[in-house]
Amino acid sequence: MAEIIFHHYWTSPFSEKIRLAFGLKGLSWRSVEQPTIMPKPHLIPLTGGYRKIPVMQIGADIYCDSQLILAELERRYPAVPLMPNGGLSHAVGFWADRVVFQASVAVIFGSLGDKVDPAFIKDREALSGRPFDPAQMAAAVPLMREQFRAHTSFLEAQLKARGPYLAGEKATVTDIHAHMNVWFLSSFTPAEAAGLLAEFPLVRAWYALMNTAGYGTHEKMTPDEALAVAKDATSIAQEETDPNEPNGLKAGMAVSVMADDYGRDPIKGTLVASSAQRIAIKRSDPAVGEVVVHFPRAGFWVLPG
Numbered sequence: 001m002a003e004i005i006f007h008h009y010w011t012s013p014f015s016e017k018i019r020l021a022f023g024l025k026g027l028s029w030r031s032v033e034q035p036t037i038m039p040k041p042h043l044i045p046l047t048g049g050y051r052k053i054p055v056m057q058i059g060a061d062i063y064c065d066s067q068l069i070l071a072e073l074e075r076r077y078p079a080v081p082l083m084p085n086g087g088l089s090h091a092v093g094f095w096a097d098r099v100v101f102q103a104s105v106a107v108i109f110g111s112l113g114d115k116v117d118p119a120f121i122k123d124r125e126a127l128s129g130r131p132f133d134p135a136q137m138a139a140a141v142p143l144m145r146e147q148f149r150a151h152t153s154f155l156e157a158q159l160k161a162r163g164p165y166l167a168g169e170k171a172t173v174t175d176i177h178a179h180m181n182v183w184f185l186s187s188f189t190p191a192e193a194a195g196l197l198a199e200f201p202l203v204r205a206w207y208a209l210m211n212t213a214g215y216g217t218h219e220k221m222t223p224d225e226a227l228a229v230a231k232d233a234t235s236i237a238q239e240e241t242d243p244n245e246p247n248g249l250k251a252g253m254a255v256s257v258m259a260d261d262y263g264r265d266p267i268k269g270t271l272v273a274s275s276a277q278r279i280a281i282k283r284s285d286p287a288v289g290e291v292v293v294h295f296p297r298a299g300f301w302v303l304p305g
């Protein structure tokens with residue numbers, strides 16, 4: 001099997017989910033570091049416009065979004081299963097990514113205040129289409145601390161009932177999703193994290209346990225090498241029309257796929273395969289030749305053309 005090429009940056013909380021999955025599954029991977037802000041000249045040729053991190057590349061197959069990357073790792077590397085409890089772990093993912101993440105962002109960037117790089121602020125304003133205002137976030141810190149605390153108390157209660165991991169004796173993807181915000185807060189604002197976690201001893205013990213998973217084995221790869229790998233490879237995706245598509249999507253149609261939250265840049269291509277959980281589109285770029293880009297369905301819109 002072609003090697004896993006992982007496009008990320010080390011400070012990315014969504015990437016931390018995947019690095020932990022590599023650790024828990026004991027996988028080897030190649031690490032391609034991408035910029036934290038635009039431009040991303042070595043990522044866009046692969047994805048066709050999707051700028052977010054993480055992205056996983058295996059040959060000429062490009063997997064966008066942590067939800068889909070986790071599912072693809074489970075499909076390709078089932079030896080250490082991380083989804084033994086079925087699909088609801090994805091729902092925990094949405095809770096972590098959309099509800100708790102908002103509270104973490106406000107607490108972190110509100111606390112960092114004028115230490116936040118103006119270039120980063122400008123980039124994130126363009127990404128979200130909304131003001132990214134650390135002063136406003138600072139005003140929201142007290143409210144958002146309460147939100148972070150309330151959601152963390154759910155974890156404490158779950159660990160009390162089922163620990164040492166959230167679903168019992170073994171780590172699962174549910175732990176990976178829930179770990180993200182604790183990691184984000186602990187890495188960027190350790191004093192805030194220490195204060196907020198003080199009353200949750202089981203969460204602290206579980207967080208420390210999760211951190212022993214490590215990241216598997218990784219070696220650097222240059223962004224240019226990653227593009228060359230895609231150019232030399234052929235996608236393994238098979239054409240397939242799903243008879244249950246509610247709006248009649250068929251293999252061969254021209255479509256645009258875009259995130260439904262922030263970073264809504266449309267990615268254009270020809271539909272290769274789709275299902276309730278995934279969509280794959282074919283596209284080409286002089287830097288990478290023909291590639292197939294895969295997205296989740298939950299959290300992404302598919303439009304004609």
Ligand SMILES: N[C@@H](CCC(=O)N[C@@H](CS)C(=O)NCC(=O)O)C(=O)O
Pocket residue numbers: 011012013014015035036037038051052053054064065066067097127
């Ligand atoms: N739904 C996406 C969210 C990914 C995301 O927002 N990643 C952040 C970094 S942690 C990002 O891409 N920020 C903008 C950037 O790096 O350009 C996922 O689960 O992968």
